[in-house]
Amino acid sequence: MLEILQGASTWVGLIELILAIIITVLVLLQSKGSDLSAMMGGADSGTSYRTKRGLEVVLHNWTIWLSVVFFIWTLITFISVG
Secondary structure, three states, X not given: OHHHHHHOHHHHHHHHHHHHHXXXXXXXXXXXXXXXXXXXXXXOOOOOOOOOOOHHHHHHHHHHHHHHHHHHHHHHHHHHHO
8 A cells, every 4th residue: 555655645745735724624614712603793602611513513523533534644644655
């Protein structure tokens, strides 16, 4: 598998760049201390803790999974390309 990655270093780098951009966008969509409705102009939720629901849970979970994929992809790239 490592030989395949060495031959396709352009694609490996492109995939890594796309993953980084997607993770950045997902993190920016998660505004600290407020929910998505407050970010879009809705009422502020205050300082109380509340459970994430709906789209917030999806964004949170996708951010975690893509971060893990990005980390593993970067390790494989580092090992194969050197």
